Amino acid sequence: MAPHKFKQPPQAPPLFTGTPESVVKDTKEMLAKAKKVTDDIVAKTSEKDASFKNVLLPMAHDENLQTLSAHILGFYQSVSTDQALRDASTEAEKLMDEYSIDASMREDVFRLVDAVSKQGEKLDAESQRLLEKEHKSYIRNGLNLPAGPKRDRFKEIKMRLSQLSIEFNKNLNEEKGGIWFTKEELDGVPDDVVDLLKKEDGKYWLTFKYPDLFPTLKYAKNTETRRKVFVANENKVNQNVPLFKEAMLLRDEMARLLGYETFAEFVIEDKMMKSAKKVDEFLAGLRSRLADGGLDEIKTLKALKRKDVESRGEKFDDRYFLWDHRFYDRMMQEQDYQLDQNLISEYFPLQTTIEGMLKIFEELFGLMFVEVTGKDRDSISPTGKGDDIVWHEETQVFSVWDGEGEGSGFVGYLYLDLFPRQGKYGHAANFNLQPGFITENGTRRYPATALVCNFSKPTAKKPSLLKHDEVTTLFHELGHGIHDLVSRTTYSRFHGTSTVRDFVEAPSQMLENWCWTPSQLKALSKHYSTLSDDYYKAWKDSNSAADKPEETLPDDLIEKLLKTKNLNGALFNLRQLHFGTFDMTVHEPKSHEDIEKLQISELYNHLRKDISKLDGPEVLGEGDGWGNGQATFGHLMGGYQAGYYGYLSSQVYSTDMFYSVFKADPMNHKEGRRYRHTVLEKGGSQDEMKTLVDFLGREPSSKAFYEDLGLE
Structure with missing residues (x-):
């Protein structure tokens, strides 16, 4: 992607100058203003005079303005290097959640919204949707319950669930665990990974962050090393176990208070699937279609494991363990498909891959991405300091524009935060920083969106190199970012990825297909040795007998890669099915007593064995309580509860x-x-x-x- 010429955007980017003190102070001030807006509406408006214009519209405009600060105030906890600032951001999120719960249960406001709903005003389609969603949300927040003990209990539950979710995710973000291994125990793990590990007294500290965890499970030849890493990762935040159980109990109680049979029925009612029964049927149908394929794949992988184990003079245990799968799946790619993922990764240096992806989006959607660096950052910063528009020195900023065919207008800001660090969100995700909407005076407010990922850092000899599955992950998350950027809604409530949960992944999942298209793989790839003389020399030193690599991914490698698209695909989807089935099971017990008695870790592990057929420590006599995978699963505590099937x-x-x-x-x-x-x-x-x-x-x-x- 040839760099585009910088031009001054019509809207300044957000600032990231928060301090532990200012974050909490700004949050309290923002919420006080919001309360005053609502109080004024109630004071000035009677039910007989209530209209969309004097009730819903001022609240919507206030909500729009709140989002310009609120998302960033809560964002620091996922990205800041300052523990005190992360803590303040967590406190800010707690204050915002508490305010939101209070606001969502104001009977005086509900009466006005209910009056507007009954009037049947002629509204534009999006305003009508806002009215319907707002009206229904009050009912779903207990306003149809009689005032008194039941409604009070409902509010208590909502408050506690918010606290649990915040604490659960904080534990995940702050997790600092790992295992010390000798060099011998890490035999097979790429030097690029091992060289970046902390070393003391001849041992290496392997963390549970993705750039350490996944290569070890894929490449460590020592079975015991893989087992230790896998089991320890499943137990890395066991303090979340009681939090998860408490949340399940409270969700069930909350749904029953509202008259639903289960929490799943409550959640799915307003999703695309509409009913838990339809979701259960969907998952069951998928399981029946995938089950035989999964067993066939395990049979083939077991044969590969037998051959590998016996070639080393060891006895084959006739088992295929959870910690075997990434290792032998990778070995199958290499042996049966002659596909070396490390070789593939040489063609996907992180920065050139990003450039290639942005070029695809430019051509496909009529966009233009302009990286903002150096003095240009100063020129667009409201403070005149470029450092103030990023939260970390490694963060990249792009101003995004429509191409000529789309009118050349400004679209918004895209941020990339790509490498792991202590206290940072540990997976890959897209965060909306500021949504787009139509302001009170009729002008458009443009969005800002961030990709937060954890790819391996560059070394002196190599840039950051992406495995193909990481390329796909990056494309997926960037797809969420594009959804966020090009959305054109009137209200921030509906902006971008603010869709129902069982649709939100579809646009990004669709874009993953470009990572399996020969022409696009060619366009995305560029061998790292071609990026600089130093990189070429480092590559040559390690590959002295090899011919100079082709500049882009060779056709034979593309052909091999495409053959692996659905390699062990049944097992991959059965893994997703395990998550979805577990999620539904804990959210639709037959009675509240059933969830009280439920041993959730045992259920999680039992379902995994039952659905995927992969062996875990339970077959070694350790029982089903050997790990607590659900305690590491942030999605089920915040956002995808009774929705992972999505x-x-x-x-x-x-x-x-x-x-x-x-x-x-x-x-x-x-x-x-x-x-x-x-x-x-x-x-x-x-x-x-x-x-x-x-x-x-x-x-x-x-x-x-x-x-x-x-x-x-």
Whole structure:
């Protein structure tokens, strides 16, 4: 991607100058202003005079303004290097959640909203959706319960659930665990990984962060090393175990207070699936289609393990363990498909891969990305200091514009924070920093969005290199970022990825297909040795007998890679099915007593064995309580509770969209722009099924999903 010329954006980027003191102070001031807006509406408006314009609209405008600060105040806890600032950000989130719960249960406001709802005003479609969602949210927050003990208890539960979620995720972000290993115990793990580990007294400190964890599980030849890492990772935040159990109990109690049979019924009622029964049927149907394929894949992998173990003069145990899978899945790629993921990664240096991805989005969606560096940062910073518009020195900033064909207007800001550090969010995710919306005076407010990832850091001899699955992860998260950037909604409530949970992953999952398209793999790739003379020399020193590598990913490697797209795909999807099934099981007990008696860790591990058929420590006599994987699973504590099935249902939608519209020509500009305007722009401003039907021209189908897996 040739660099575009910098031009001054019409809107300054957000500032990241918060201090532990200012974050809490600013939060309290923001919430006090919001309360005054609501109090004034109640004081000035009677039920008979209530209208969308004097009740809903001022609250919506206030909500829009709150989001400009609120998301960033809560964001510091995921990215700041300052423990005190992370703690203050956590406290800010707690204050915001408490205020939100209070506000969502104000009977005086509900009466006004209810009056507006009953009037049947003629509103534009998005305003009508806002009214309906707002009205329903008050009911779902207990306002149909009689004032008194039941409603008070409901509020207590909401408050406690907020506290539990914050504490749970803080424990995950602050996790500092690891294991000391000798060099011999790490035999097989790439030197690039080992060289970056802390070393003391001849041993290496291996953390549970992704850049340490995954390569060890993939490459460590020592079975015991892999077992130790896997089991310890499943037990890295055991202080979350009671928090998770308490949350399950409170969610169940809350749903029953509102008259629902289960928490799952309560959550899914306003999602695309509409009912827990439909979700259970979807998951059961998927399991029946995948089960035999999973067993066949294990049989093949077991044979590979037998051959490997016996070649080392060891006795084969006739087991295929959870900690075996990444190792032998990788070995199968190398032996049966002659695919070396380390060799593949040499063609995906992080920065050139990002440039390639942005170029794809430029061509497909009519966008333009301009990296903002040096003095240009100073020029767009409201303070005149470029350092003030980023939260860490490694953060990259892009101003995003429409291309000429789309009008050349400003779109928003994109941030990339790509490497691990202490206290940082440990996975890969997209965070909205400021949503877009229409302001009170009718002008557009532009969004800012951030990708927070944990890729391996560059070394003196190599840049950061991405495995193909990391390329796919980056494309997926950048897809969320693009959704966030190009959304054009009136209200911040519906901006970008603010859709129902069982649709939100579909747009990003669809874009993952570009990582399996030969022309796009070619366009994305660039061998790291071509980036500088020093890199070439370092490569040559390690590959003295090899010919100079091709500049882009060679056709034979692309062909081998494509053959592995659904390699062990049944096992991959059965893993997702385990998560989704566990999530539904704990959220739809037959009675409250059942969830009280439920041994959740045992259930998590039992379901994993039952669904995936991979062996765990339970077959070694350790019982089903050997690990607490659910305690490491932030999604189920905040955001995807009774909704993890959405990753699978979204995959059905995303595959349908790709096969129907893009498979024949992934870089079809006309369809890319139609997708941008028909799907991405809408955010959550209309029913998501309508969005899908408008784009596909029909109801979605699961045919392409099963065809892609080779099951159709």
